Amino acid sequence: MPLRKKSGPPSDAWLVTFADLVSLLITFFVLLFSMKNINTQRWQDIRGALSGALAFEEINQQNVDTDNIETINITQADDLTYLKAILGQRFKSDDVLKEATMVIRDRGDELRITVPSRLLFKTGSASLMPQGDDAIGRLGDMLRNIDNSIIIAGHTDPVPIQGGVYESNWELSMLRAVGVLKKLRATGVVSPMQALGYADSRFDMIQSDLPVTMRYLKARRVEIIIGKATTNQRLP
Secondary structure (H helix, E strand, O other): OOOOOOOOOOOOHHHHHHHHHHHHHHHHHHHHHHOOOOOHHHHHHHHHHHHHHHOOOOOOOOOOOOOOHHHOOHHHHOOHHHHHHHHHHHHHOOOOHHHOEEEEOOOOOEEEEEEEHHHOEOOOOOOEOHHHHHHHHHHHHHHOOOOOOEEEEEEOOOOOOOOOOOOOHHHHHHHHHHHHHHHHHHOOOOOOEEEEEOOOOOHHHOOOOOOHHHHHHHHOEEEEEEEOOOOOOOOO
16 A cells, blocks of 8 residues: 655745746736826826735935935945035035035036135135134034045135235135145044145136126135045146
């Protein structure tokens, strides 16, 4: 008399067949759907039903968390659009930095932050005023978690220095850039940084149809130029 096979727990092989069947059905309905005119409301109903049956979750693009600057990480900071959005939100509530402007270069390889010199320095001085020192300190707090390359460029108007501590606008613009760099470093910014002084050599880049007084005002500035972390930054 043949021995009876020992019974065991039921096989789960049917799950594979069932999953294949469901996949084929979905493919079939999608194919049918693609061959007819789209009814928006009906598509929403079908999509909702499938989502419930198959536990499908749609992942929406998340908004940038601007409440906590610690969320900036090295990889994301290499996306200068992301970095500009984060800084822009912070600048709005800052008494000094809200007057700064930010532009991403056409090539998309640098974010240029321009701060008017009058907010940071007294006329003819390279020493940060208390409000300027605090503002650059706050900017440093925002940038300390990134490793993007940074260039600080000082600019002046074309009016030559007469008397005072500094011999020329070249010296003044350079020392202002150095002062900003030192403050950023003191707040914990570890990115590779360099300071440059341009005096009024870039004055012709200011919009020429503006009144002279406005052009001079725009010329007196400090630029913090943030490059991509993955590329070698060119001089501005």
